[in-house]
Amino acid sequence: MTKQVKREDIIRAAMDLIAAQGFHGAPMSMIAEKAGVGVGTIYRYFENRDILIKAVYQEIEERLVTFLSRDYPYDQPVRNCFFHVAKGLVTYFVQNPMEFKYSEQFHYSPFGEAHRRNRIFKTAGQPDIFLELYERGLAQQVIKTLPPTVFFNLAFAPIAWSLRDHILEMIRMDDALAQVLAASCWDSVKK
Amino acid sequence: MTKQVKREDIIRAAMDLIAAQGFHGAPMSMIAEKAGVGVGTIYRYFENRDILIKAVYQEIEERLVTFLSRDYPYDQPVRNCFFHVAKGLVTYFVQNPMEFKYSEQFHYSPFGEAHRRNRIFKTAGQPDIFLELYERGLAQQVIKTLPPTVFFNLAFAPIAWSLRDHILEMIRMDDALAQVLAASCWDSVKK
DNA sequence: GTATTAGGAATGAACATTCATTCATAATAT
DNA sequence: ATATTATGAATGAATGTTCATTCCTAATAC
CATH class of the missing domain: 1.10.10.60 (Homeodomain-like)
Known part of the structure; x- marks a missing residue:
């Protein structure tokens, strides 16, 4: 081995x-x-338990960003890019529920608090997919004028919570629901 | 004493x-x-630590429901009731940040998972403010046709995440922001 | 005087981390 | 080719610490 x-x-x-x-x-x-x-x-x-815990999280983050970057429609309108990300998140975490549950644990712990301060999903080297979305949306005036964090929350918090419900088997997340959810989130941030 | x-x-x-x-x-x-x-x-x-932990949460839930029930505009349109709840949540938790942080800890723990299965914010005896909102919204066809959980997530997840950001001092939640946030959440669930 | 409530030292279980030892493989010598 | 030696990865028993819970004693109430 x-x-x-x-x-x-x-x-x-x-x-x-x-x-x-x-x-x-x-x-x-x-x-x-x-x-x-x-x-x-x-x-x-x-080196120790904390370092292991952080390493696991980094691994998850990297895999997610890699997944979302595949076929990213860079040259298409902000709206399309948003749907790509929103549905990609659903697809990825429905297929990898342990990754989701781990991220949640991590996120709402002293580790996560420290981490969030730096910025979620910002992987060194790679461009930040989420930030890019926000900035282009603002520049083109297709999204509301909001702080980046609030934009992020409106756009993705309902998806995260619904993924949780799916994984806990309280709802069934299929393509149709993912579509409605993404569209509703878009409704909340679009101008 | x-x-x-x-x-x-x-x-x-x-x-x-x-x-x-x-x-x-x-x-x-x-x-x-x-x-x-x-x-x-x-x-x-x-009796033991777990029971203490659950008792603290129950206390918080009760106080919140009491707060939200005050001046609840029962006889007004769903939209107004939604704004009452959304802004009430913000007001309450901005004033009581420890309650918010505790709820978060609780929510994302084995305790919370068990609890959520029963139903969030459903305090025995009192009518469920959140469920009432959903049912009336559906009946009057002012909100999208969605499972109750998803409605709940769209309506309140961004508020919860933004409260978190406020409490961690990453944004400043003032009345204006609360208003925009509530309006955006409404945009995401309204028909 | 008796019953109830409060206090906190003592107990034992759980756990992260260490480190002396084992063992497989690689390097070197013959 | 075979034997000898060196290397360092892998291991898990032992250690020290932390913490929930117990239980005996002290304080207080009635």
């Missing part, structure tokens, strides 16, 4: 356990067992 | 500590100290 694979096993195990049980319900010993490695081994790959 | 007062002191101390530091950062000994009572005393009022 290569080094990289083992690292990924640990990340996967931590993600699944924390997503399912919360930070509490996932002691290092359990993560080690699920990853099929010794406890000590984890510390060869991650 | 009466029994009731002591109970409230404990609830307040738990709320403030957990809101500020998370569930982790608020051991019983710290709650006791902040409340000005012995650790053992807490166990005279609350």
